[in-house]
Amino acid sequence: METFLIGLIAATLRVATPLIFGTLGELFSERAGVLNLGIEGTMFLGAFVGFSVASLSGSLWLGFFAAVLAGMLSGVLMSLLTVRLGVNQHVSGLGITLLWTGISLFGFRLIFGEPSIPPSIDPFKALTPFGQTPVLGPIFEQHILTYVSLLLIPLVWWVIRRTRFGLDIRAVGENPEAADAAGLDVYRIRTLALMIGGGLMAAGGAFLSLAQLGAFTYGIIAGRGWVCIALIIFANWEAAGVLWGALIFGGVASLQLRLQTMGFKLPYELFLALPYLVTILALMIAGRNVSAPASLLKAYRRE
Amino acid sequence: MLRLRLERAPAPLWFRSLIPVIAVPVTFLLTTILILWAGADPLRAYYEFLIKPLASRVSLIEVLVKSTPLLLTGASVAFAFSAGYWNIGAEGQLYAGAIAGAWLGMVLKDVSPVIGIPLMIAGGFLAGVLWALGPALLKVRLNVDEVVTTLLLNSVIVFLVSYLLNGPWRDPVSMWPQSATIADGTVFFKLIPRSRLHLGFLVALVAIGVEWYVLKRTALGLRMRAVGLGKDAARFAGINVNRTMLTAALVSGGIAGLAGVGEVAGIHFHLIESISDGLGYSGIIIATLGGLHPFGVGLAALFIGLIDTGAQTVSQALNVPVYLGTVVQAALLLVTLSLFVLQNYRIRRA
Structure with missing residues (x-):
C-alpha cells in the first residue's frame, strides 16, 4: 500500500507538469483578454522544436529554450491576428493549432524521414535530492522541469497579483477601453501576455518530448491543450487553482493507469473524459457567476 | 495628382467576395517555403497539387469523395455561425452521427435499403442533434460559453468511441478495434459504379441547397441572420x-451528424476511431472561407477536398510530406481571416 501511494504521488507530479506549464500559459493569455485555442498546436510545436533541436545539437537545454522561443513566436502570430487585426479569437486559435500541427509533422518527416525505429534522445535525468531515502526519495525523484513548473505557480501568482505588469494585464483583460484611457498600450500588453503564454505552453510540450519520452510522436500532446482549457475554468483563472486542478487531473490519470496494471477492469476512457465532464459541470453550477476576464473573446479596436 | 486614403467603412460587396480568391495565391506563395525546404520544384509541386487531381476521371471523383463530409461539416458550422452560435463541436457531432450509423447498421439486420437508408440518414441527423443539445441548452438557459463546452465534448466523444471499439463493439471476427460491418440494407449506394462516390454526396448537395433556402428565403433564416x-x-x-x-x-449538430453517418455507410462500413481526424475542424475553415454563405461553403468544401487529394498526389510524386495539405489549409484560413479585415475599409479620394 505504501509503495503504491508513493508511486502514485510521484506519477501525479509527472503527469501534472505539462498541464501546469500549459495552463499557466493560457492564464496569461486569458487574463489579458485572449482565449488562445492555439494551445494544443503550440504545445505540439514545443515538443517538436525541443526534440529536433536537442537531437541535432546534442543539447537538451538548447532544445528546451528553442521550444520556448518558438512558443513565443506563436504568441506573436496569435497577437498579430487577434490583437492587431481583431480577428475572431477561436477561429484564429484553431487555425494556429492546425498550422503548428501540420508544420511540426512536415518538419519531423523532412528531418528524420520514416525510419522503422522512431528516433530518440537521452532525456533529462530525474533529480534525486533525497537519494534512496524511503518515501521522500522516490517522491522527489522528479525532472528539473517538474520543479520549475511547481515554482512557476507562486511566481505567476506574484506577477499577476503583485506587480505593475500583472495589473496592466488584468486591466486590458477586464476593460481595455478604460486601460487605454488610463494611458496603457493595450496592443503591446496583450502581445506580451500572449508571448509569455506561448512560451509556457511550448515548455509544456517540450517537457513531454525532452524529459518524459525522449522522443517525438504523432500523439504526443493527445488533447492535453484542451485539458488546459478546461483546467483554467476549473481554476477560476487563478494561479493557485491551476496547481489543484493539475494535481487532481494528474492524480486521477495516474490512479486509473495503476489500477489497470493491477488487473482491475475499468473503462479507462471514462477517467480520461472525467476532467472535461467535471469542467462542464462546474460551468453549469457556476453559470453566470464564472469570473472569466470580462473582455475575454472581445477584440479591442482603437478608434 | 490623385491622392488616396483608407477610410473605415464597409468595402463594396464585389470586393468582399473576392477576398477568398486573393487569399489562395497569397497562401501558396507562403507555403512555397515548405516546398523548397522539401527540395522540390514549387511549380511542379503546385501542378501535382492542384491540377493533377482534376486531370483524370478517377482522381476527380476522389476529390468529390473527399469533399462529401467537408460539404456537410462546412454547412453545419456555417449554419450555427450565421446565428452567432459558435459551434466548435462539428467534430464531436460527426462522431455522434457515425456512432448512430454503426449502431443502426448492427441492429437492422435484414432490412431492405428502402427502409434502411432513410433510417440511417434520420438516425445520423438525430444523433448529431442530441450531441449538440447539451451545450446549446447550457448556452440559452445559463449563458455558458458554447465555444468551450462544444470543444470539450469533442474530446469526450472520442473517448466514448474508443471505449465502444475496445469494449462492447469490438469486431468479434477480426478483434480489431472496429465495430461489426454494417448490414447490406444500410449501406449507401454508389452514385457512380466501381467508384467510392456514394449517396452521401447527394445528401450533402441537398443539405447545402436547403440551407441556402432556409437562410435566405424563410423567416427563420432572417431571424438567424439578425441574431448573428x-x-x-x-x-x-x-x-x-x-x-x-x-x-x-x-x-x-444534425448536419454534422449526417457527415458521420455518410462516412460509416458510404466509405468504411464500420465505425473506426480515426473516422474523422479533423473533418469537423476543417468545417470551421470551410465555413470561414465560404463567408458563411451556403454556396460559398460548397465551393470552399470542394477546394479543401482538392487540397486533401492533391496533398497525397504531391507526396507520392515528389516525396513532399503529405502534411503539406494540413499546412496549406491552416495558412489559407489565417490568410483569409486577415484579409477579411480589409472589408471594413474603403479606398477614397483624399
Missing part, C-alpha cells in the same frame, strides 16, 4: 434570440 449580426438589436426587434440560437445549434 447583433443579439441585443435582434432582441429589441422582438426576436426570441434564445429560441433562434437553439434551433441553429441543433440543426447545425
